[in-house]
Amino acid sequence: MTFLITFHWGWLLGALALGFAMGWVAVVHRAPGVPRWWMGLLSVLALALVIVALADLVPGRAGYWLELLLLMFVPYLAGCAVGSWLRAWVVFRSMRAKSLG
């Protein structure tokens, strides 16, 4: 794991930035959210992929690419969470300033 992170830190940083941007946008985005049952399905799929990766079930390069995908998802999601949270905080503060003003 340490090896993968050190070897791919640039890509992971990119995924983090992408996630941050997506999270930043998501708070004020008016598009419809993913339905709840879709979310559940995707979570199960993600869990299944994690299990497959941890169990080393996919051989060779495909296995490595799967690991890379899952690994890049982590900073992406973290970036989304941080971005959304920060944006929400900024929006909330400006709204409060507006209402006070």
Place this chain on the structure above:
Amino acid sequence: MRGLFRWSGKWWPGVVPLLVLWGLAAWTSTAPLESDLASRSSAALKDAVLDKTNVMVDGRDVTVRADAFSQSGRSSAVGAVAAVPGVRLVDDETRLVPDAKPFAWSVERDVVRVTLGGNAPLPAVKGKLAEAARSSLKGVDVADQMALARGAPPHFEDAALLLIGQIGQLKDGKFTLSDGDVTLSGMARELGGREAIAAALKKLPDGFKVAANEVKAPPYILQAYKDPVAVTVTLSGNVPDDNIHAVVAGASSRKFFDEKVVDNLKTSIGAPAGFVNAVVPALGALSRLSTGTLVVSDREIKLSGDALYDAAAAQIRLTLPKDVPQGWQVKADISVKPQAAPVDPTVCQQLFSDLLAKGTIRFETDRADIDRDSAGLLDRLVEIALRCPSAPIEVAGHTDAAGEEPANQTLSEKRAQAVIDYFARAGLPADRFTAIGYGSTQPLASNDTSDGRAQNRRIEFLVR
């Protein structure tokens, strides 16, 4: 927290660029990752004792293909690769090298190269043996055809190195190790090479023994050439040591009393058994020839030349094979020198005197048996006697003054008679000769010195 959950439903559009990013990452990083893992896996196997090592990387999975020399070597090699950071799975395709029964190894020498064949137990040993062959035979091409196998006997390396050290002694041939048995064949480069190899093989490590030693040596040769024109005897070839050299040189100077002995002998081991006991009688036979060549080659004696008279030729042909040790072969190609023209008795007397001035007929101490070293001289005397066939000859024996006079008298008579007997065996009529003993009554020199006494012990010929 609720908000985060709500917003997360809107994070999915970013997945598309994320997937693009992932695709780029996979596209660009796979090859560098694989080569990085391959180089570090190979580095991890650097100290492992393996042969034909091949590391293949597919993603983060490493396939190790190699020939290992023990079960623990296999597992430690796989463990070393598994411990490389970044490696996910190790596919163990190592195998044990085959077990050789019997464990055979050979070093072969021919005109142009040395070939190492058979099995070596480890790559390091294989390299060491090839290197040893190169350094012990500088300038000779070394072909390493050794395979690797398990099952080498203990101390294999020491035994193989010892044999490589000896291959230089061969002109061509082969040394083979089969488990603990050493087999040698071929031709030694020089005289004594065979013996040197046999001596070196005494230091073979425990568990090894010489099963067959068929190394042949070049023939062990001694040659002697009697040249009547230059009045020389040239000795060339080999003698086993300084003592035997001295014996051969001493015998030559006594037997060839008239000729100058040119001694070109070299000392070299490798002589056949009974060498000196064969060479001395053979030189004695050569001394009886007018001109001749003696070649002693291993256990074969070839003598060719001209005897001084018929009976001498017959005697040499008959007695030489009996005089040499058993197992030696004699090939005598003796012809007879044409008899010299008859001369006056006075000339005969002169010839006798001249010859006896150069050499003395020797006898065994205090006995009337003629020393074999005097055969050449006696033959020359017979030849002279044949040139004046009608002249009666008086053979006079003299002794030194040591001992009782009656005994000396008897001894001198018997010695004179012994000479006449020799002449009779040579085919001369015995009634031409008269034996007279003078004891010590007619000394030539003082009896006080050993030189003087030696001069006084003599046989004289008087042609009537």
